[in-house]
Amino acid sequence: MDSERSSDSTDFIRIMIEQDVQEGKHGGVVHTRFPPEPNGHLHIGHAKSICLNFGVAKEQQGLCNLRFDDTNPSKENVEYVTSIQEDVTWLGFDWGDRLFHASDYFERLYLLAVKLIQDGKAYVDSVSADEIRANRGTLTEPGIASSHRSRSIEENLDLFARMRAGEFEDGAHVLRAKIDMASPNMNFRDPTFYRIRRLPHYRAGSSWNIYPTYDFAHPLSDSFEGITHSLCTLEFQDHRPLYEWLLHACEVDCHSQQIEFARLNLSYTVMSKRKLLQLVEEGHVAGWDDPRLPTIKGLRRRGYTPESIRSFCEGIGVAKRDGMIEMGKLEHAIREDLNVRANRVMAVLRPLKVIIDNYPEGQVEDMNAVNNPGNPDAGSRTVPFSREVYIEQDDFQENPPKKFFRMTPGQEVRLRYAYIVRCENVVKDEQTGEIIEVHCTYDPETRKGLPQAGRKVKGTIHWVSAAHALQADVRLYASLFTQADPIDDKGGDDFRACLNPESLQTLTMCQVEPSLVDSRTGTQYQFERQGYFCVDPDSSSDKLVFNRTVALRDSWGKFEKK
Ligand code: ATP
Ligand code: MG
Numbered sequence: 001m002d003s004e005r006s007s008d009s010t011d012f013i014r015i016m017i018e019q020d021v022q023e024g025k026h027g028g029v030v031h032t033r034f035p036p037e038p039n040g041h042l043h044i045g046h047a048k049s050i051c052l053n054f055g056v057a058k059e060q061q062g063l064c065n066l067r068f069d070d071t072n073p074s075k076e077n078v079e080y081v082t083s084i085q086e087d088v089t090w091l092g093f094d095w096g097d098r099l100f101h102a103s104d105y106f107e108r109l110y111l112l113a114v115k116l117i118q119d120g121k122a123y124v125d126s127v128s129a130d131e132i133r134a135n136r137g138t139l140t141e142p143g144i145a146s147s148h149r150s151r152s153i154e155e156n157l158d159l160f161a162r163m164r165a166g167e168f169e170d171g172a173h174v175l176r177a178k179i180d181m182a183s184p185n186m187n188f189r190d191p192t193f194y195r196i197r198r199l200p201h202y203r204a205g206s207s208w209n210i211y212p213t214y215d216f217a218h219p220l221s222d223s224f225e226g227i228t229h230s231l232c233t234l235e236f237q238d239h240r241p242l243y244e245w246l247l248h249a250c251e252v253d254c255h256s257q258q259i260e261f262a263r264l265n266l267s268y269t270v271m272s273k274r275k276l277l278q279l280v281e282e283g284h285v286a287g288w289d290d291p292r293l294p295t296i297k298g299l300r301r302r303g304y305t306p307e308s309i310r311s312f313c314e315g316i317g318v319a320k321r322d323g324m325i326e327m328g329k330l331e332h333a334i335r336e337d338l339n340v341r342a343n344r345v346m347a348v349l350r351p352l353k354v355i356i357d358n359y360p361e362g363q364v365e366d367m368n369a370v371n372n373p374g375n376p377d378a379g380s381r382t383v384p385f386s387r388e389v390y391i392e393q394d395d396f397q398e399n400p401p402k403k404f405f406r407m408t409p410g411q412e413v414r415l416r417y418a419y420i421v422r423c424e425n426v427v428k429d430e431q432t433g434e435i436i437e438v439h440c441t442y443d444p445e446t447r448k449g450l451p452q453a454g455r456k457v458k459g460t461i462h463w464v465s466a467a468h469a470l471q472a473d474v475r476l477y478a479s480l481f482t483q484a485d486p487i488d489d490k491g492g493d494d495f496r497a498c499l500n501p502e503s504l505q506t507l508t509m510c511q512v513e514p515s516l517v518d519s520r521t522g523t524q525y526q527f528e529r530q531g532y533f534c535v536d537p538d539s540s541s542d543k544l545v546f547n548r549t550v551a552l553r554d555s556w557g558k559f560e561k562k
Contacts, residue, residue: 011318013259017056017229020257026228030062033100033227034088035069035218038080038202040273042087044294044309044330045264051313052261053231054093065225066095070103071217073201081202083288087296092306102212102221103203109212109220110164112250113175113193117156121249122193123149124159126173136189142182143189149178163196166209170196175210179245187242191215219243223252230256233263234322262319267327268479269294270486270495284499285480291536291547292480292503302477303524303534303549308337324485331550338524338532338549343371343378346416346462347512347527347546349474351390353466354407356421358441359387364465367417368448372526381515385418388466390511395461396438398426405459407438414460416528420446462528469511472544475536476505516544524549 010018021028032053036046057064066088070076088095116122125132125148137143151159163173175194183189193216200206222230230243237260247255265271270279271294279285279293288295291302299309312333316325346369365385372378395406407413412422419442427437445452480503486495516525524534531551539545 012320013052013231013261013318014056014059016259017060021060029228030057030060031226031228032057032062032231033065033067033222033225035067036084037069037072038077038084039072039075040080040277041083041288042296043271043276044266044296044299045271047091047296047309048264048313048316049231050088050091050093051310052318063098064095065098065100065227067100067102067221067225069214069218070101070203071211071214073197073199073211077202083297090300090306091296091309100225101203102217103201105217105221105224106204106208108224109217112220113216114157114160116177116249117153117160119249120153120178122156122175122177123151124156124163124173125176128171132174132192136186137181145181163194163210164208166198168196170198172196185238185241187239191242215239215242216246219246220250220252222256223247223254226254227256230258232258232260234260236260262322264316265322265324266294266330267324267484268481269327275495284496291475292477301536302547303532304334305337305341308334311337327479328554331554334550335532338526340375342524342526342532344526344528345513345516346383346464347472347510347530348390348392348462348464349507349510349530350393351509351511352393352396352435352438354389354391354438354440354463356387356440356442357424361387363387369417383417383513383515384465384468386465386467389415389463390466390469391461391463396435398435406461412457414457415463416460418447419443420455420457464511464513468514470514470517470544472510472512472546474507474510474533474546474548476507476548478503512544519544
């Protein structure tokens with residue numbers, strides 16, 4: 001991987017882990033895991049966790065596992081499992097032969113639950129989830145113990161076995177830890193470890209009728225895999241004492257250290273899988289890979305590179321407190337990457353026809369154009385020039401404001417890589433008054449290599465030859481939401497209320513230079529003066545389709561360049 005961290009860029013997690021290694025904790029070994037639940041596609045927040053887990057392991061010559069935390073059969077499926085693996089790989093990480101599933105541990109987990117019952121540390125409760133919640137107490141008041149808390153070990157073992165066997169309805173019983181109903185930490189008030197769910201599991205089939213909770217399955221899965229540092233997001237901070245309690249109670253060999261860090265929140269988007277699913281299912285976006293979504297698949301289709309996402313994740317660092325990262329930072333990362341990577345080409349998004357009256361009819365000249373001025377290795381190409389070209393509508397004004405250096409009657413302007421031309425007159429639609437053609441003359445001495453080539457004019461504009469251009473659709477994106485924090489919507493708590501109706505604009509009359517003819521899906525370009533674009537999978541030999549990844553300059557205002 002080309003983006004190794006420099007040794008001086010560090011964070012509290014890396015400092016803690018480095019210290020553990022120095023002190024020889026866990027034999028000086030570092031072993032992490034990335035534990036997605038296969039109930040949705042990965043997003044940029046997951047990328048932060050992936051970069052952190054795989055990153056610290058690599059820096060410490062350790063290992064990182066990919067573990068599917070698949071303990072809830074109702075929302076999980078194999079489509080997500082496949083997609084998550086694809087995305088982790090695409091981001092540039094490799095779990096080697098360490099692909100695991102919490103569902104592989106169901107039998108081991110069950111046996112440990114039985115052991116907890118035998119040790120008097122767990123019991124079967126037979127009240128509803130609502131009642132359990134109601135009796136949990138508050139931060140100032142202790143919880144109320146369930147009448148089933150004092151069940152005998154034999155009765156608990158019998159009930160638990162029958163829960164497993166499928167004798168009871170969903171919700172009839174749960175297995176709870178027996179810890180302390182008066183603990184100031186709510187997570188210690190007899191947390192639930194198993195629930196009845198008589199649902200088939202996408203992997204384990206119909207062999208289970210009970211499924212472990214996160215609080216039970218996660219710490220033990222970490223320990224089974226020899227995880228030394230279990231990195232998770234801040235909402236699990238209050239669960240850490242329970243994590244440790246469980247590892248002690250189960251007397252497992254490996255005690256991993258849970259360390260919490262702040263979730264990534266990005267402005268003008270949402271990151272929860274539930275909300276993303278809603279956007280997709282209700283048709284607010286075209287699918288999981290819609291380029292407006294912060295999903296890895298969406299970002300990829302939008303034209304983001306793995307390098308840019310890794311560099312973004314590295315740049316934002318790892319903090320102990322939640323915050324909101326500006327979308328401009330993500331865009332900055334892709335701009336920096338594409339600046340080096342993307343070849344420059346000419347594309348006219350909103351065409352206006354220009355006819356060069358003194359240019360010989362039927363003549364075509366191949367103009368030499370450099371592919372990337374910042375990268376000599378990128379080489380050059382030729383672009384055909386002829387009597388009729390398209391320019392951007394914006395680049396012509398009949399009655400220009402002051403300091404308008406582009407095309408306007410009587411003023412000279414350079415056509416990039418070609419001649420200096422001067423607008424002589426315009427043709428308008430008789431009905432609408434709209435300008436439909438601009439007529440120019442050119443100075444034949446001003447082409448590169450000719451005597452007047454160096455003659456200075458104030459403006460240079462891009463163009464494409466009308467006879468040679470390829471038609472294209474171009475999709476321009478704006479933010480999906482009109483508010484930086486769609487969750488804080490003032491008009492109610494429906495985050496969809498501030499969806500931006502103009503988040504997608506499709507331009508269907510675009511004209512691009514002929515060198516793009518065989519562009520493959522995903523290829524990135526800089527359309528001169530317009531931004532970075534990539535070829536969308538909808539593109540075909542009949543019609544090219546491009547997505548604008550990002551404009552050339554930051555338009556978020558607040559964001560400041562590093
Ligand atoms: P959701 O609550 O939306 O379902 P999740 O956090 O439960 O998301 P998981 O699949 O359990 O999703 O996440 C896998 C890992 O990615 C976890 O370790 C989780 O903490 C981490 N993660 C998820 N979202 C973010 C985020 N926004 N920023 C950083 N890490 C995240
Ligand atoms: Mg989760």
